[in-house]
Amino acid sequence: MTAETIPDDRPDLTGARAGAELTRLYAAHARDLHRYLARRLTPAAADDLVAETFLIAWERRATYSPGRASARAWLFGIATNLARRHARDEVRGLRAHTRAGPEPDTAEAAEVRATARADAANQTAALSAGLAGLSDEERDALLLVAWAGLTPKEVAEALGINPTTVRTRLHRARTALRTHLTDRENRT
Template sequence: MTASPRDAPTVAAPEDDASLIERSRDEPEVFAVLYDRHAPSIHRYVARRLGDQAADDLVAETFLAAFRQRRRYDPGRSDARPWLYGIAANLIGKQRRSETRMLRALARTGVDPVADSMDRVDARLSAAASARDLAGALARLSPGDRDVLLLIAWADLSYEQVAEALSIPVGTVRSRLNRARRKVREALGGIDPTQVQEGTE
């Protein structure tokens, strides 16, 4: 006898981030699921900004801070990525000098210490633009403009998610992004920086 589709076992949908965080208040070990779900993408984002070694520490700090703040998380927000990227952006802000120094070194030498430390080909740039031009343009952006641009281009967050991550209005995200795009586009000879994609690892 053949089993009908009604007899097939149902697979439960994965628990959303808000539910996990809420459950972790009483069952702290549940927070590890959130880490497993989002740490790789947060790590890639931070590594592109500060290098692989710094990313290891900063991702650990991000999730430690998130764990400590989990009771204040808004359960109405099912996706915790903006919250986590916001924490990471704040921590990056504390290391801003290191990021700017790396970008200036890349602009001067053309050697990308982040790509070298990650031991992969970084195909973020089209043939028309060089890593030196991009790094120089990023180094010249204000910290706020750089955060918005890179959260959209490298973390693939929406305008609303960037606004949530940085605790700023969506209108501010749009104006910062437009300003950053314009400045970086000029440095790259007309290429839109948010269309630059990361190469496969």
């Protein structure tokens, strides 16, 4: 469910209906938050971080300002900050995946399937290495757009930065990934 399908994505979380509003926000956004976090981390980590996102939202409900950001952007900002806690492990995992190379195919498979799987594993390793090489800020902006489906304006709201900064980070991240993938392709 997206923010456009929700009648009011800038709720009052300070009033008597704060619990009901947060429940409504959970129903509206938990699935998208989980999808985003699962793609960044793991499904198990996403389960924990979605729960933690809403716990933090409840604890900080008095600081939410509907005039500053939509609830969706606010929640994605909280989730992104939680994912940043895992950034060091994320980067280590991406680098380890790159060093390990493609997984061996243990099953007897058709030659075409094996080739496709090897190509996909190589592309995943190349993309993982490229993502690991980005700064945390560039990676956050890129993944919020690519995996969470946020607009640059929503990313700016989520991260508390200027939309122009988001566009600059996206440009730098995309350029760095293109360069990394092109350089890797030229070496093979």
